[in-house]
Structures are given as C-alpha cells and as structure tokens.
Amino acid sequence: MSNPVPHTLAALRRAEAQCTRCPLYRNATQVVPGEGPQRASLMMVGEQPGNDEDLAGHPFVGPAGRILDRAIGDAGLERSSIFVTNAVKHFKFEIRGKRRLHKRPDAYEIGRCKWWNDLERRLVKPELIVALGATAARSLTGKSVVIQNVRGVLLTLDDGVRLVITAHPSSLLRIPDHIDRQRQYGAFVEDLRRSAAYLGTG
Numbered sequence: 001m002s003n004p005v006p007h008t009l010a011a012l013r014r015a016e017a018q019c020t021r022c023p024l025y026r027n028a029t030q031v032v033p034g035e036g037p038q039r040a041s042l043m044m045v046g047e048q049p050g051n052d053e054d055l056a057g058h059p060f061v062g063p064a065g066r067i068l069d070r071a072i073g074d075a076g077l078e079r080s081s082i083f084v085t086n087a088v089k090h091f092k093f094e095i096r097g098k099r100r101l102h103k104r105p106d107a108y109e110i111g112r113c114k115w116w117n118d119l120e121r122r123l124v125k126p127e128l129i130v131a132l133g134a135t136a137a138r139s140l141t142g143k144s145v146v147i148q149n150v151r152g153v154l155l156t157l158d159d160g161v162r163l164v165i166t167a168h169p170s171s172l173l174r175i176p177d178h179i180d181r182q183r184q185y186g187a188f189v190e191d192l193r194r195s196a197a198y199l200g201t202g
C-alpha cells in the first residue's frame with residue numbers, strides 16, 4: 001500500500017474501509033474495524049465479522065458477541081477496557097436461500113488482513129492478546145494451531161507480546177447438549193480469567 005501508515009484508530013478505520021487487499025470486500029456490506037480504547041492492555045482477536053456484525057459495522061454484537069460479553073463479565077473483566085477485533089475484517093459467506101452462511105476465511109485472506117491487525121497492535125500496544133479460535137491463532141502465530149493443545153497457556157509472540165489462545169465463543173453456540181455447553185462455557189471463562197491474571201505480571 002502506498003498510502004501513509006495511519007497513526008490513529010480513526011485514520012485506521014478510514015483506511016480499512018478502502019481496503020481491497022483480498023476479494024472479501026466485494027460482497028460484504030462494510031468493513032468491521034476493531035473497537036476499544038486507543039491504548040488497551042488487553043486485545044481480543046476473533047475470526048471475522050458474522051452476519052450481524054457485517055450489518056452493524058461493529059465487532060461481536062451478534063450471538064457470539066453476547067456470549068463473549070457474558071464471559072468477559074464472569075471473568076472479572078470489562079469489555080470497555082478491551083480492544084476487540086477480528087483477524088479478518090470483512091464477512092465471508094455463502095448464500096443459501098435467503099441466508100448468508102458463514103464461511104471460514106482461508107490462509108490467503110488471513111495473511112492479507114494481518115496487515116490491519118499489525119497496525120492495530122502498533123497503535124493499541126496491548127500487553128496481552130487473547131486469540132479467540134483457530135483463525136485468530138493462525139493470524140497471530142503464522143501457523144495452524146490445535147486449540148485444545150494450547151488453550152489457556154501463556155505464550156510469547158516474536159515481538160515479545162504475550163498471547164493466550166482459547167476457543168471462539170461461536171463454538172459454544174454449536175454444542176447441542178446443555179451440560180456439555182455449560183462445561184465448555186466454564187472452560188472459556190477460566191481461560192479469560194487466567195488471561196486477566198497474566199495481565200500486569202510481565
């Protein structure tokens with residue numbers, strides 16, 4: 001990109017809205033930038049906007065966002081102090097009848113959109129990042145990650161920023177059994193609680 005590097009989140013949002021780095025901008029309603037304080041010690045990175053987020057233009061406002069909000073509260077954190085974003089900023093979907101069904105972004109799209117995540121990290125300067133799900137983990141570590149092997153463990157990225165990988169909250173929505181879902185929700189909250197405990201210990 002030949003445009004100057006944005007130095008504020010507002011400038012970053014404007015630049016993201018013009019992005020054509022991968023084909024996903026073509027069919028989405030709008031870009032969905034990260035949101036939160038200009039400086040935040042904690043950043044959470046999800047996969048990509050869903051249908052609700054694509055329409056609203058804000059991250060994590062749909063069903064997965066409601067679970068995330070509840071878990072953030074149950075972990076003793078406040079969403080308003082967290083910078084919340086996605087590894088991929090446009091909604092990828094396929095049409096089935098009248099519905100737009102989520103499609104997982106591929107390695108190319110994740111790699112192209114990392115440009116924006118790196119700029120977010122440069123501006124927000126998080127002390128710790130929580131990767132929500134495999135796409136975020138791939139974007140941040142540059143490799144495929146099996147969530148169950150690493151979840152809740154304190155990792156360090158190449159630039160020294162600390163990382164915790166956990167499940168994506170949408171995975172909880174897909175668990176049919178109530179008791180199993182509650183158990184997995186508890187594990188998710190525990191990962192966020194550990195992340196909160198890691199903050200300020202580096």
Ligand code: SF4
Nearest residue numbers: 019021022025090113
């Ligand atoms: S998904 Fe990311 S890289 Fe692709 S067009 Fe959207 S903002 Fe650009």
